[in-house]
Amino acid sequence: MQGQVLQIKSQAEWKSLVLENPKPVIVDFYADWCGPCKVLKPKLHSLHEQSQGKWELAVVNVDIDDLQKISGQYASQGIPAVYLFNKGQQISTFLGNNEAKAKEMALKAATL
């Protein structure tokens, strides 16, 4: 469904909704206590809304216990950490509240 954001809550969901998703997925590693994350979040949402369903947006809350291994792998340099996945492969990534890189990633996702 267009505009719906995938909240990843478990390792199983990471596998099925991100790695095995038929569409490209932009994943946002996020936490409520992280100021820059809160600023980037609506920008990602708005890019997703404009994408006309070409890619999915998933959010991983790094405080979720079941996802510690995944958060450790992808968010160990800090958050917000944003990744573009396509068919289980990591295509690109950026760190921090970077609107320009977010736009660039959204454009790339739309062409995959």
Next chain:
Amino acid sequence: MDIEQEYDLFVIGGGSGGLACAKQAAKLGAKVALADFVKPSPLGTKWGLGGTCVNVGCIPKKLMHFAATLGELRHDQVEAGWIDTQVDSKHNWEKMVENVNNHIRKLNFGYKNQLLRQDVKYYNKLAEFIDANTIKLTDNKGQIETVRAKTILIAVGGRPSYPENIPNIQNLVITSDDLFWLQENPGKTLVIGASYVALECGGFLHGIGNEVAIMVRSILLRGFDQEMAEKIGQYMEEKGIRFIKGSVPDMIEATEDNKRKVTWIINGQKQEEIFDTVLVATGRVSDTQKLNLDKVGVKMNKNGKILCSADDKTSVANIFAIGDCVEGRPELTPTAIKCGQLLANRLYNNGNELMSYEFVATTVFTPLEYGCIGYSEEDAIKKFGEEKITVYHSIFKPLEWNYFEMHSGESCFAKLIVLNDNRRIIGFHYLGPHAGEVTQGYAVAIKMGVTKEQFDSTVGIHPTCSEELVQVTAVKGIDDAQKEGC
């Protein structure tokens, strides 16, 4: 029971000391694991990885102390010319706590990531000994696993202690474990205790606008220089913090509207008063009770503090202990960190440097801050004899305090204790603004053995408070500390 992993080093406790040792050991190639588990306070407060300093100590304390000092600056702002400053605007506790807690969670996350990047296996589980090489780990759902390690480090720190004479006290009062995570302003607060925890917390609560009383049994800041301690207390009283001296609480009860009725006795007379919150800060106790140390033979003193030699070894050859849980160590983050790093170097890199606790600088963040290095005047007299030392002292007023007329010209104070035969400065005491920043640099000099004459030959930076320390000439017992004239 399936015995699982084997490690070179297993660290029990993810606070300042434990984390520092674990990371350093891993850097040196050891296979390391660390277990950290926070037992909730009696009121249910809990927190993440990082230990006391990060979660319920230094970090939130300094942030809240800073919030209070910002409030006090409003008067200076007005006199310095700023328009529309509201000197009596209210403080939003929830906003401060949310920002403080978010910062702490960021630190928790950072530590978790550091462990991951350094290949230190992190167990969020409660550890206890099965034998000298085997540890039982229990998670918050009660599930158990077992690990084995060649060397084990105990770095479990401490928790606040409670007075024993009051029934049900743990459910009636808060401690520093709870204060920094309180979701509502604690209101009119009685602080019980005379430790730096009591004075710092009482200080910032008053600074943000709360009515505060501090109940002390005898002296303030036991173990610190008493002339400085008295001046700290005096400054706080002048600010409007009420001290109830020479008392301990006799009874604490919950009232119908969930306030606290406290009763105490002064000069044979019973006094009572209602407070919104009672904060107990009468001391800390080593958190070693549930480790099963008796079973493995790790010796402790009667207060649960582990007995260690200068190289951090316990009475069991492969078990070490560092930080607040060890007898005789200062309860400070930087000493625990350094001690942990040096221990890792000795264990895994043929190091032989032992931790030195001589001339460790520290600062008390009371409303008027106090930085000190080395001997208090009492300790210097006891160790060397009064005739073997010279004490220099000075009362000063920060230049910036001349905007707002209510600032005292007599509260700030500096003192140097000098050993006569070699003229070395063995005690440094500064009571004034920015005490931590002022004191740190001098710690380097004092550790190197700086003399009074070297201080005197150092040109001061003007205009600062710090320059007082390289200009003080008045001798205690001969000269007045107060300078004459302008």
